[in-house]
Amino acid sequence: MYAIEVKDLYKNYFSKKSGKFAGIGKRQPLGDESNSVPLQGLGVSFDVKRGEIFGIIGPDGAGKTTLFRILTTLILPDNGTATIDGFDVVASYKEIRKRVGYMPGRFSLYQDLTVEENLEFFATVFNTTIEENYELIKDIYIQIEPFKNRRAGKLSGGMKQKLALSCALIHKPSVLFLDEPTTGVDPVSRKEFWGMLQKLREQGITILVSTPYMDEASLCDRIALIQNGQFLKIDTPQNIVGQFADTLWAAKSDNMHKLLEDLRKDEEVKSSFAFGDSIHVTVENGQLTVDSLKKYLIERGHKNIEIQPIEPTIEDCFMELSNTQI
Amino acid sequence: MDTVIKVENLTKRFGDFTAVDNITFEVKRGEIFGFLGANGAGKTTAMRMLCGLSIPTEGKGTVAGYDIFRQPELVKKSIGYMSQKFSMYEDLKVWENLELFGGIYGMHDKEIKIKTDELMGRLNFEEERDQLVKSLPLGFKQKLAFSVSIFHHPQVVFLDEPTGGVDPITRRRFWEMIYDATASGITVFVTTHYMDEAEYCDRVSIMVDGRIEALDSPMNLKRTYNAKNMDEVFQQLARKSTRKAD
Numbered sequence: 142m143y144a145i146e147v148k149d150l151y152k153n154y155f156s157k158k159s160g161k162f163a164g165i166g167k168r169q170p171l172g173d174e175s176n177s178v179p180l181q182g183l184g185v186s187f188d189v190k191r192g193e194i195f196g197i198i199g200p201d202g203a204g205k206t207t208l209f210r211i212l213t214t215l216i217l218p219d220n221g222t223a224t225i226d227g228f229d230v231v232a233s234y235k236e237i238r239k240r241v242g243y244m245p246g247r248f249s250l251y252q253d254l255t256v257e258e259n260l261e262f263f264a265t266v267f268n269t270t271i272e273e274n275y276e277l278i279k280d281i282y283i284q285i286e287p288f289k290n291r292r293a294g295k296l297s298g299g300m301k302q303k304l305a306l307s308c309a310l311i312h313k314p315s316v317l318f319l320d321e322p323t324t325g326v327d328p329v330s331r332k333e334f335w336g337m338l339q340k341l342r343e344q345g346i347t348i349l350v351s352t353p354y355m356d357e358a359s360l361c362d363r364i365a366l367i368q369n370g371q372f373l374k375i376d377t378p379q380n381i382v383g384q385f386a387d388t389l390w391a392a393k394s395d396n397m398h399k400l401l402e403d404l405r406k407d408e409e410v411k412s413s414f415a416f417g418d419s420i421h422v423t424v425e426n427g428q429l430t431v432d433s434l435k436k437y438l439i440e441r442g443h444k445n446i447e448i449q450p451i452e453p454t455i456e457d458c459f460m461e462l463s464n465t466q467i
Numbered sequence: 468m469d470t471v472i473k474v475e476n477l478t479k480r481f482g483d484f485t486a487v488d489n490i491t492f493e494v495k496r497g498e499i500f501g502f503l504g505a506n507g508a509g510k511t512t513a514m515r516m517l518c519g520l521s522i523p524t525e526g527k528g529t530v531a532g533y534d535i536f537r538q539p540e541l542v543k544k545s546i547g548y549m550s551q552k553f554s555m556y557e558d559l560k561v562w563e564n565l566e567l568f569g570g571i572y573g574m575h576d577k578e579i580k581i582k583t584d585e586l587m588g589r590l591n592f593e594e595e596r597d598q599l600v601k602s603l604p605l606g607f608k609q610k611l612a613f614s615v616s617i618f619h620h621p622q623v624v625f626l627d628e629p630t631g632g633v634d635p636i637t638r639r640r641f642w643e644m645i646y647d648a649t650a651s652g653i654t655v656f657v658t659t660h661y662m663d664e665a666e667y668c669d670r671v672s673i674m675v676d677g678r679i680e681a682l683d684s685p686m687n688l689k690r691t692y693n694a695k696n697m698d699e700v701f702q703q704l705a706r707k708s709t710r711k712a713d
Contacts, residue, residue, distance in 0.1 A: 327506045
């Protein structure tokens with residue numbers, strides 16, 4: 142049995158706030174609020190195995206939060222089915238609520254309660270005590286325990302994140318839902334947070350986690366790349382990288398800004414984007430050689446040109462897939 | 468090259484907590500200056516002082532030639548500001564936002580009109596001109612927000628995590644806009660949590676516990692810390708932090 146099983150799940154709504162359709166599944170065109178289209182086949186499907194860390198990776202507005210809200214039984218899908226530990230998210234929502242932990246994207250603990258009071262509250266709601274499951278949260282909670290009498294609203298971002306994770310774990314959930322736990326968090330704290338997730342996985346907890354940071358993909362067992370409500374790809378990070386269809390080079394020269402402009406002018410170059418200290422250039426296989434591109438750049442006055450074949454990152458893959466599919 | 472931001476021994480204390488601890492640096496005209504640090508390192512407090520929103524406890528500082536102690540109102544007029552959280556009024560149309568911000572910064576109606584036409588053409592926004600900002604895709608909004616923040620051609624623009632949450636292509640297009648702005652003489656002061664973006668800056672400072680621990684070009688920083696990328700530099704420095712109750 143899968144920990145999470147999702148089949149053709151679909152939820153589209155007209156967002157008054159943004160004036161657009163939002164949600165999960167193929168979005169309806171603007172102006173079509175009639176819902177007259179058959180919904181079969183428009184949704185998303187995926188499975189998460191027990192003990193897996195599964196990442197939903199994509200930008201704001203891709204539909205990540207809608208997916209999380211359906212799976213945690215907070216909103217109903219328009220079509221399709223989903224089960225958590227075999228329980229249906231619509232029919233057995235009460236059973237699911239007992240066995241999942243949910244950390245929403247926005248900090249949603251009680252700001253006026255202290256650190257300890259928040260944790261105690263969540264333990265009580267789930268009919269347990271802090272003592273009973275202390276082992277599970279120990280590594281995380283110990284870091285904020287010195288501030289246990291401080292009100293949650295007065296904590297720093299990093300400490301709020303640790304408290305929210307502790308509260309989501311205090312009833313020993315079988316599946317943990319983390320909606321953008323690292324957004325706006327600095328690289329050091331992000332690394333720490335992912336370290337905590339690896340430890341939780343070792344204890345057998347299944348984790349569904351969403352993030353807009355592509356570099357976090359490699360820390361997941363499997364990932365789904367999502368954009369505009371649809372999955373671009375589901376696989377292990379290694380396989381996704383392995384399936385990159387084009388040739389990829391990293392290019393540098395003395396004038397990086399001009400280099401980008403000149404690469405964009407070359408019709409044989411499929412795409413070129415800045416990537417840290419180099420520019421990643423994609424070329425269709427067999428179309429162009431490193432030497433001929435070098436020659437082209439020398440003709441345009443570039444000096445100290447370096448072009449090297451490189452392994453794509455998940456970000457390269459996302460950009461390639463979103464270019465071709467949407 | 469002249470200096471747009473000059474800060475000497477700048478300090479800000481809240482009670483017995485020193486949020487910004489004796490920082491000194493300069494930013495030259497036309498430079499892209501990356502202002503990095505972990506959450507709670509003091510970036511926001513420092514940035515608020517530079518924007519004339521918070522009076523420093525000690526030290527000296529000028530921004531766009533104005534004293535941040537004595538002339539905060541003149542500082543505000545000479546800078547632009549954009550953050551991920553607040554950018555524009557969602558219930559106003561695109562052109563209405565431009566008119567509002569232009570007006571606030573004291574631009575004349577005629578100048579606003581000319582620059583609006585010019586901007587809509589350059590961004591290829593002719594069709595969106597009469598749309599409410601809330602109906603625009605996130606990538607459009609971000610481009611527009613940046614354009615609004617430099618609409619009055621400030622000497623320096625402060626960008627507070629401008630690219631959070633957007634897709635990788637839009638994020639890169641955004642940086643291409645930043646380059647164009649510097650080409651027109653605007654100085655850019657930017658914070659980010661994306662370490663690949665630190666590489667796009669001319670110089671980068673890294674704050675740890677209220678102090679500037681490192682300041683140099685990305686290339687020199689990587690050499691000094693024997694690191695293969697800016698993420699490694701950042702990890703080495705930020706791990707030195709002892710500030711727990713941030």
